[in-house]
Amino acid sequence: MRRPALRGAPGLTRAAWAALLCGGLFAASLPPVARADAEAGKAKAQVCVACHGPMGNSTNPDYPILAGQTARYIYLELKDFKQGRRTDPRMSPMAANLSSEDMQDLADYFAAQKPVPVRFNADGASIEAGSKKAAEVLCTMCHLGGFSGQNEIPRVAGQQYQYIVKQLQDFRSHTRTNDAGNMTSVTRNLTDDDIHHLAAYINNLQ
Numbered sequence: 001m002r003r004p005a006l007r008g009a010p011g012l013t014r015a016a017w018a019a020l021l022c023g024g025l026f027a028a029s030l031p032p033v034a035r036a037d038a039e040a041g042k043a044k045a046q047v048c049v050a051c052h053g054p055m056g057n058s059t060n061p062d063y064p065i066l067a068g069q070t071a072r073y074i075y076l077e078l079k080d081f082k083q084g085r086r087t088d089p090r091m092s093p094m095a096a097n098l099s100s101e102d103m104q105d106l107a108d109y110f111a112a113q114k115p116v117p118v119r120f121n122a123d124g125a126s127i128e129a130g131s132k133k134a135a136e137v138l139c140t141m142c143h144l145g146g147f148s149g150q151n152e153i154p155r156v157a158g159q160q161y162q163y164i165v166k167q168l169q170d171f172r173s174h175t176r177t178n179d180a181g182n183m184t185s186v187t188r189n190l191t192d193d194d195i196h197h198l199a200a201y202i203n204n205l206q
Contacts, residue, residue: 041109044102051090055113061162068115073154074107077178086178117158122200130201133194137186147205157205164199 045056048066052058056066066074080086081095082103098106134140142153149155156164170176172187172195190198 038108038112041105045109056110057116061160064163066110067113069155070149071107071111072151075103076152078103080178120161120203126197126200130197156202161199161203168195
């Protein structure tokens with residue numbers, strides 16, 4: 001038997017009304033970054049293509065792949081570049097004039113794109129050594145299984161090998177310090193070989 005429509009909502013059954021109400025409540029509960037306009041981000045991201053590639057799929061090992069990155073992480077990194085907590089001669093000037101809305105739009109856009117990893121031709125022994133080191137230093141406690149990331153913790157699976165190496169080295173040398181000391185603590189006892197093995201392993205993850 002068809003359920004009667006609710007008064008004041010012609011044509012809507014109780015189930016349909018409940019679904020609309022729940023959907024509205026869910027949308028209202030989303031954080032600002034999640035509500036950002038990904039379409040607006042698409043237009044704003046055109047300036048990013050020169051370095052980060054179409055849709056954030058960088059083919060240049062100097063620049064990270066942004067496609068599929070967590071929106072929260074992208075937003076916070078852009079904010080850190082803008083406010084000087086993280087510095088880079090190329091990114092700092094790019095972030096200087098971004099508004100909070102710009103950063104949210106860009107974060108949502110890149111997070112919605114499908115990453116296309118660029119594999120580094122590492123040997124199996126290096127990848128295996130990286131896997132063991134990752135387990136030893138408990139990387140997945142923060143980056144999750146498969147290094148898929150969560151919230152402010154970045155997705156690093158399939159990331160550019162050279163970029164991973166540089167970030168690990170920068171954390172170890174305290175050149176990069178915008179992570180509340182978490183990665184500095186993890187990297188302080190890593191050797192150069194450890195870093196290269198970790199980069200090989202992480203880069204080759206799907």
